[in-house]
Amino acid sequence: MGYFINTINKSGTVAVDDTILVKDVPATAGSRMLENFKPLFSAEAVERLEKAGYVIAGKANVGEFGLDLAGETSYFEPVTENGCIKGAAAELVAKGEIKAAIGVDLNGAPRRAAALSGVDFIKPTYGTVSRYGIISCAASGEQVGVYASSAADIKDILGVIAGHDSKDGTSLPQEKYEYSLDEDVSSMKVCIIAELYEKADGDTKAKIDAYAEKIKSLGATVETVSLDCVEQAQTAWQILMAAETCNNVSRFDGVKYGYRTPEYKNIDELYVKSRTEAFGFLTKATVIYGSDVLSKGRYENCYDKALRIRRVVCDKVKAILASYDAILTPVCGKTEYKPYDALGAFEKVYEESVFTAIPSITGLPALSAKGVQLIADSFKESVLLSIAHGVERTEA
Amino acid sequence: MKYELVIGLETHVELSTDSKLFCSCGGHSSPKEPNDCVCPACSGMPGMLPVTNKHAIELAVKAGFMLNCKINQYTTFDKKSYYYPDLPCAYQITQWFNPICVDGCVDLGERKIGIKQIHVEEDAGKLVHDEATNTSFVDFNRTSVPLIEIVSRPDFRSADEVITYLKKLKSSLQFAGISECEEGAMRCDVNISVRPEGSNELGVRSEIKNMSSLSEIKDAIEFEKVRHVDAIERHTEMLVQETRRWDDVKRRTFPMRNKETAADYRYFPDPNLMPIVIDDEWLEEIRASMPATAEEKAGHYEEMGIAAKEAGVLASDRKLSDTFDKVVAMGCNAKTAASWILTECMGQMKRLELTSLEIEPAKLARIIELVEGGEITRAAGKKVLSAVFENDVDVDAYCEENSLSAKIDNSFILETVCKVIAENGKAVEDYKNGKVKAMQSLFGCVMKELRGNGSPDVIREMLEAELNK
Ligand SMILES: [Zn+2]
Numbered sequence: 001m002g003y004f005i006n007t008i009n010k011s012g013t014v015a016v017d018d019t020i021l022v023k024d025v026p027a028t029a030g031s032r033m034l035e036n037f038k039p040l041f042s043a044e045a046v047e048r049l050e051k052a053g054y055v056i057a058g059k060a061n062v063g064e065f066g067l068d069l070a071g072e073t074s075y076f077e078p079v080t081e082n083g084c085i086k087g088a089a090a091e092l093v094a095k096g097e098i099k100a101a102i103g104v105d106l107n108g109a110p111r112r113a114a115a116l117s118g119v120d121f122i123k124p125t126y127g128t129v130s131r132y133g134i135i136s137c138a139a140s141g142e143q144v145g146v147y148a149s150s151a152a153d154i155k156d157i158l159g160v161i162a163g164h165d166s167k168d169g170t171s172l173p174q175e176k177y178e179y180s181l182d183e184d185v186s187s188m189k190v191c192i193i194a195e196l197y198e199k200a201d202g203d204t205k206a207k208i209d210a211y212a213e214k215i216k217s218l219g220a221t222v223e224t225v226s227l228d229c230v231e232q233a234q235t236a237w238q239i240l241m242a243a244e245t246c247n248n249v250s251r252f253d254g255v256k257y258g259y260r261t262p263e264y265k266n267i268d269e270l271y272v273k274s275r276t277e278a279f280g281f282l283t284k285a286t287v288i289y290g291s292d293v294l295s296k297g298r299y300e301n302c303y304d305k306a307l308r309i310r311r312v313v314c315d316k317v318k319a320i321l322a323s324y325d326a327i328l329t330p331v332c333g334k335t336e337y338k339p340y341d342a343l344g345a346f347e348k349v350y351e352e353s354v355f356t357a358i359p360s361i362t363g364l365p366a367l368s369a370k371g372v373q374l375i376a377d378s379f380k381e382s383v384l385l386s387i388a389h390g391v392e393r394t395e396a
Numbered sequence: 397m398k399y400e401l402v403i404g405l406e407t408h409v410e411l412s413t414d415s416k417l418f419c420s421c422g423g424h425s426s427p428k429e430p431n432d433c434v435c436p437a438c439s440g441m442p443g444m445l446p447v448t449n450k451h452a453i454e455l456a457v458k459a460g461f462m463l464n465c466k467i468n469q470y471t472t473f474d475k476k477s478y479y480y481p482d483l484p485c486a487y488q489i490t491q492w493f494n495p496i497c498v499d500g501c502v503d504l505g506e507r508k509i510g511i512k513q514i515h516v517e518e519d520a521g522k523l524v525h526d527e528a529t530n531t532s533f534v535d536f537n538r539t540s541v542p543l544i545e546i547v548s549r550p551d552f553r554s555a556d557e558v559i560t561y562l563k564k565l566k567s568s569l570q571f572a573g574i575s576e577c578e579e580g581a582m583r584c585d586v587n588i589s590v591r592p593e594g595s596n597e598l599g600v601r602s603e604i605k606n607m608s609s610l611s612e613i614k615d616a617i618e619f620e621k622v623r624h625v626d627a628i629e630r631h632t633e634m635l636v637q638e639t640r641r642w643d644d645v646k647r648r649t650f651p652m653r654n655k656e657t658a659a660d661y662r663y664f665p666d667p668n669l670m671p672i673v674i675d676d677e678w679l680e681e682i683r684a685s686m687p688a689t690a691e692e693k694a695g696h697y698e699e700m701g702i703a704a705k706e707a708g709v710l711a712s713d714r715k716l717s718d719t720f721d722k723v724v725a726m727g728c729n730a731k732t733a734a735s736w737i738l739t740e741c742m743g744q745m746k747r748l749e750l751t752s753l754e755i756e757p758a759k760l761a762r763i764i765e766l767v768e769g770g771e772i773t774r775a776a777g778k779k780v781l782s783a784v785f786e787n788d789v790d791v792d793a794y795c796e797e798n799s800l801s802a803k804i805d806n807s808f809i810l811e812t813v814c815k816v817i818a819e820n821g822k823a824v825e826d827y828k829n830g831k832v833k834a835m836q837s838l839f840g841c842v843m844k845e846l847r848g849n850g851s852p853d854v855i856r857e858m859l860e861a862e863l864n865k
Contacts, residue, residue, distance in 0.1 A: 021443045029442075039443060040436055135442040140667035168445050169669050244667060247477055250486035251440045255534070267532075271479055294477075294662035303664055 004058030005076060005087055012057025014049055014157070015089050017103035017110075019066045020144065021133040022046050022056060029135040030064040030074035033252045033259045033278035043133025044168070045102055045144045045161040052160045057098050061087035062109075064280045065137050067245060069109050069349040069356070070337065073280045089147050090117040099148065100157050104134050106142035107241060107349070108331070108356020111368035114147055115331035118371070120388065121147045122154050125378045126363030127172035129158075130165030137245040139170065141237065141360040151369070151389040155179045158381065177379075183386035186219025188325040190374075190387070195230045196355060200330040204371075208330060211372045211391065215328070218390045222328070225320055229313050234354040236309035237361040239293045243303050246290025249283065285346040314362045318377070321364075325383050327375040330355050331368045398593040399625050403558055403617065404550035406585040407565065408543050409575045410519070411455045417518045417542035418446035418489065430524070430535040438540040440484025445668050448473070452542040453496070453672060455574045456516045457682045459544055460497030462568045463511050467679060471496040473516075473669040476661045481534050482521035490517035490545075492663040494671075502548075504560050510549035519543050544574075550587065550598070555617040558586070559610055571714050572687055580608045588617060590624035599624065600635035604642055604649055616642040616649055623649070693717055700730040706738055715753040722757035728764045736764055740778060744785040759784050762791045775848045776800040800849060806858075809842075809850050813858045816841045827863055835859070 005018050006025050016022055019029045021039035028034045046056060063071040071088055089101035090113035103110040105123040114121035123145040134144060144161065148154045162177040190212070197208060212222040254260040254274025261273035279287070293302035320327060332355055359366035359375055367374045367384040370391065376383045415421060419437035437444035460467050474492040492515075500511035521539040525532050546565070552558050566582060569575040575582075584607045589599035602620060607613045620640075626632045640649040674682075688696070690711045697707035697720075710716050716737060723733045741753055741760070763784070767777040772795055780800065783789045795801060816838055817824055826834035842855050 027442075034442075037442075040441070041443070043443065132445055133443040136445075136668075138667075167447065169447055170445075170667070243664060247475055247487055247662075247664070250477060250479070251442070251484065253479060253481075253486055255481045256440060256484060267481060291662065294664055296660045296662075299662075299664070307665075 004092075005061050007058040008056050010057070012055035013099040014054045015057050015060045015092055015098045015101035016043075016046060017066070017089055017101065018059045018062050019104045019135045020046060020102060021135070022059065025059060027059070027135065028076065029066065030062045030068075030076065031252075031278065031280065031283070032075040033249075033275075034135075035075070035259060037258050039133070041133060043144075044130035044165045046133065048161050048163075049102070049157070054157075054160070060089035060092055060101055060103070062089075062103070064283050065135065065245070065249060066104050066106055066109055066142075067137060067241075067286055067349075068282050068345075069107050069112060069352050071109050071113050073282045073345070075280060088113055088117075090114045090119050090121065093117070093119045093147050093149055096149075100153050101147040102144055102157070102161065103147060104142050105145045106138045106360065107237075107353060108360060110145060110147060111356055111359075111366060111373060112332050112352070114368045115371045115373075116335075116337070119147055119149050120151065120154055120367065120369045121145055122158060122367045122381065122384065123359055123365060124158060124162060124381055125172075125365045127170055128162045128174075128177060128379070130161075130163075130168045130171050132165055132167040132171075137248050138241040138360075139244055139248070140240060141363065143363075150392060151181055151367075151385045154367075155181055155385050177381075179385060180382040181385050181389040183382050185215070185386055185390045188215075188220040188383070188387070189323065190215055190220055190222045190326045190328055191225040191320065191324040192222065192328045193227045193230065193320075194224050195227055196329045197224070199354060200333045201335070203335045204330045204333060207335070207371050208328060211370065212328060214391045214394050215387060217394055218387075220325075220387070223324075225324070227316060227320065229309070229316055230354055230358070232309050233313040233361050234350070234357040236306035236313065237357040238289075238350055238353065239302055239306040240310065240361070242286045242290035243294050244290070245283075246287045246294070249279075249287065252278070254278075282345050282349065289346070310361050313358065317358060317362055317364065317375075321375075321377040325376065325380070326387060329358075329373045329375065331371065331373040332356075335371070397629075399590050399621070399628070400553055400593045401555075401617070401621055402550050402589045402591060402598060403552035403555075404587040405546075405548045405552070405558065405561070406587070407546045407548075407562070408583045409459075409546065409565075409569060409577060410581045411452050411516075411542040411544060412573060412576055413449055413451045413455065413542055415449055415451075416540040417449050417452050417516070418540055419444070421540070430533070430537065432537060434536045434539070438484070439536050440486075446489060446666075448669060448672065449542060452516060453674070454682050454685075455542075456496045456514060456544050457674065457679070458572050458686060459514055459546070459569065459574050460500065461683060461686055462572050462574070463497070463500040463502055463514065463546065465497035465500030465511060465514060467497055467674065468494055469674045469676075469679065470494060470671055471674070472671045473666045474663050475666045476663055478659050478661060480520070481532065482523050482536075482539070484521065484536060484539060488518055488520065489666055489669070491515035493665060496672075502561055502564060504557060504564065507551070507553075507557065509551045509557070509561055512547045512549050514544050514546050517543050517545060550589075555614045555621075558617060559614055562610060562613070571690070583608050584613060586613060586617065588620045588624075590621060590628065599628075601637050602635075602649070603639045605639055605652065607642060609644075612642055612644055615647065619648055687714075690717075697730075697734070700724075702730060702734045706734055709738060710734060713753070719753055719755060719757050719760065723761045723764065726758065726761040728761050729768070732764055732768060733761075736760065736781075740781055741785075744782060748785060750785075755784060756788075759791050766791070766795065770851065771795075772800045773848055773852075779848075799847075806854065809846065809855060810858055810862075812842055812845045813855070813862050816845060817859075817862055824863065835863075838863075 020043045021027050023042040027039050061074050064073045092098050094117040110121045123143050129144040146154045146157045164175050165171045259278035264270040365381045369388040374384045419435050421433050421435050472494040473489050475487040476490050477487045479486050495513040495515035497514035502509045519538050519541040521536040566577045586604045589601040591599045604616050627635045639652045693711035694707045710720050724730050763777050766772045823834045
C-alpha cells in the first residue's frame with residue numbers, strides 16, 4: 001500500500017477521493033488550504049457504502065479541489081507518471097490495490113484519469129447521487145461517480161450510493177436506482193460526434209474506431225453525427241464551473257479553519273496572504289476567471305450567456321439521444337501527456353475539456369471505459385454499462 | 397424655496413421560525429452563549445448543503461399578503477459574495493433575481509406607500525471586538541437566521557410618515573405571527589434625498605445604513621434634510637451619492653468608508669437550491685392560515701354582542717384578542733369574558749405595569765367558570781386572578797388553600813351569624829326597632845368574619861331568619 005494520502009483501513013476495498021469527506025479523517029482536497037482539516041461528518045455516499053458492508057481503505061490523492069483536469073496540481077504529491085498524480089484513485093484501481101473508488105467529477109478529471117490508467121469511471125446522471133459531504137466546487141454539474149476495473153463492479157457500487165437524500169437540495173426524488181448489465185446491445189444505435197472525433201490525434205482516433213468495431217460486433221449500429229456546439233459547451237462549462245468554484249472556495253479564507261498565514265496586520269492582509277500562500281496556481285486562475293465572469297457589466301455576456309448556452313446544448317444533445325442510445329467520443333485528445341507548467345496550466349486544462357464538457361454541462365451520464373467515453377440520456381446508465389460489459393466480454 | 401423630502405426604506409425583519417433558514421439550528425430566540433447555536437452548515441464548513449426552511453417561505457408569503465403584494469409563485473435564491481469574518485461562506489444567500497413578493501402597498505390613511513418587493517435572505521453573524529487584547533471574536537449564532545427585507549418605493553415625504561409606517565409594519569408583522577419584531581430585530585436602511593417642492597426630479601441620494609431605533613431614524617432624517625438643503629441653498633458642501641451612518645453621540649450622520657460600499661456583490665443564482673414553486677394549493681393554504689385583521693375581528697366581536705368600543709380594544713391587541721378567542725372557545729360567555737379581560741385583567745396589567753397580557757387562557761376561563769357557577773364570589777375571583785398574575789398559581793389549588801369556596805358549610809355560616817348577633821346587641825336592637833340599615837351593618841360583619849366567602853343570598857336569608865326568631 002502506502003499510496004493513500006490517508007490510510008483508513010488496510011483491509012478495505014474502496015478508496016475515496018480526497019474531495020469527499022470521511023468523518024474524522026483529514027480531507028485536504030489536494031490543497032494546502034485544508035492541510036489539517038478534519039471533517040465532523042461523512043459524505044452520504046460514504047455512509048451508504050459503509051452501511052452496505054464496504055470497508056473504506058483510504059483517501060486517494062486528487063488535483064487541487066478536483067479542478068485540475070489532468071490531476072497534476074495536488075499540493076501533497078508532485079506529478080510522477082503519465083496523466084496521474086501519485087496515489088490517485090484511477091491508478092490505485094489499475095494497480096489492483098483496491099477494487100473500486102468513488103470520486104467527484106466536476107470537470108471530467110476522473111473520466112480522463114481512468115482513461116489514461118486503463119480503468120473505468122462513471123459519472124451518473126446529475127441528482128442521482130447525493131453531493132452531501134463533498135468539498136463542492138461547481139454545484140450545478142459536479143457528481144459523485146465510481147472508479148472500477150469492470151462494468152460489473154461499477155454497477156454494484158453505483159447501486160449502493162445512488163438514491164434520494166433529503167440533505168441535498170439537488171438530489172432527485174427517486175429513492176433507489178436499479179442498474180443492469182443485460183440490456184440488449186444488439187438493437188442499439190450508437191453515434192460518434194464528428195466534431196470531437198476530429199479533434200483527437202491518430203492514436204485516439206484508432207481507439208475510437210476499434211471500440212466502434214467491437215460495438216458493431218455485438219450487433220449494434222454505429223454512425224457519425226454532427227453536433228455544432230461542442231466548443232460553446234466547453235466555454236460555457238468553463239465559465240459556469242469557474243464562477244461557482246470561485247464562490248465556493250471563497251469560504252476558505254483563513255478565518256475559521258484551514259491554513260492561516262502566520263503574520264498579518266489586519267483582516268484584509270489575513271485574507272490575501274492566507275489565500276495567496278495556500279492556493280495553487282490553477283485554483284488562483286480559476287478564482288480570478290470566476291470573479292470576472294460574475295462581475296458587474298460582465299454577468300450578462302458571460303455567466304448569464306453560459307446559462308443560456310447550457311440550455312441550447314442540452315436541447316441539441318437530447319435531440320441526438322432521441323435517435324441514438326449512446327454517443328461515443330474520446331475522453332481526451334491524446335494517449336500520452338507531458339506534465340504542464342504553471343503558466344500554461346489554465347489554458348491547457350481548458351483546451352482538453354472539450355471532450356469532457358458535454359456530460360458536465362448537461363448533467364447526462366457518461367462512462368469512461370477502455371479509453372473512450374460513452375454518453376447516454378438521463379437515467380440510462382444501464383445502457384452505458386451494458387455496452388461496456390458487452391465489449392469487455394468480446395475481449396475476454 | 398420650499399423643499400420636500402423623498403425617502404425610501406429597506407427594512408430587515410427577523411422571521412419567527414423555530415430553525416434557521418438553511419439548517420436545523422434553532423432560530424432567532426434560542427442562543428444564549430456565543431456560538432451556542434451553530435452547525436457545520438451555518439459555520440461554512442465544506443460538505444454541507446443548504447436545505448430551505450419551508451416555514452420561512454410561508455412567513456414571507458404571509459408578509460406579502462399583509463402588505464398587499466403580488467406573490468411570485470416561482471421564486472429563486474441567489475448568492476451575494478463579499479468577504480467579512482462574520483459571513484462564514486463569504487457569500488450570503490438572498491433573492492436577487494426573483495424575489496418572493498412584489499408590488500404591494502401600505503395604507504397610511506392619507507397616503508399610500510408602495511412596496512417594491514419583499515425578499516428572503518439569511519442574516520450574518522456578529523463580530524465582537526475586545527479592546528483590551530485588540531482581538532476580534534466571531535459569533536455565528538445569528539448566521540443564517542431568516543430575514544425578510546421589505547423594500548419600499550421612495551414614497552415617504554416626511555420623517556413622521558416613516559415612523560407611522562414602521563409602527564404599522566411592526567404591529568402587522570407581530571399580529572400575523574410573522575416576526576416578533578423585538579428590540580433591534582427590525583433594522584432599516586434609509587434612502588433620502590431632497591428636491592424643490594413640485595419637482596419631479598430626484599435629488600442626490602444618501603443612504604443611512606442599519607438604523608433600529610425609531611427616534612434615531614427620525615433624528616437622522618431631520619439632520620439629513622437640513623444638510624441637503626444647506627448644500628443646495630448655501631453650497632456648504634458638494635452632495636454626492638453615498639452611504640452614511642448615524643452617530644447617536646454626535647447627533648449627526650457621517651459618510652462610511654468608501655471601501656465598505658464600493659463592493660461588486662457578483663450575484664448569481666444558487667445552484668444548490670432548486671427554484672421554489674408555490675402552487676395554488678400551497679398558496680391558498682397559507683392564505684387560509686392568515687389571522688383575521690383587526691377590523692375583521694372587531695366586527696366579529698360586535699356580532700357576538702360586545703359593544704363597539706370594547707370590541708375595538710380587544711381586536712387591536714393580539715394578546716388580548718388571542719386570550720379572548722381562547723377563553724370563549726373554552727365555553728365562557730363572550731360578554732363575561734370581555735368584561736373580565738378588559739376590566740379585571742387590564743386592571744392587573746396596570747397595577748403590575750405590564751405592557752402585554754400574559755395569562756394562560758385556561759386559567760382565566762376556570763376563574764370565570766367558578767364565579768359564574770357561584771362556586772366562588774366575584775371578589776374571590778379577583779383575588780385568584782391577582783394571584784395568577786403575580787405567581788401564576790393553580791386556580792383550583794389556590795381556592796382550596798385559601799378556603800375561597802362560596803359553598804362553605806351552612807352550619808358554619810349559621811354559627812357565624814349567631815356569633816355576630818350575640819356580639820352586636822345594639823345593631824340587633826336597632827333592627828328590631830325598624831332600622832332597616834342595621835341589617836346591612838350586621839350582614840357586613842358576617843361577611844367580614846367569613847372573609848368574603850359564602851353565598852350572600854344564603855347569609856342574608858339566615859341572618860333574617862335568626863333576627864326574626
Ligand atoms: Zn446551523
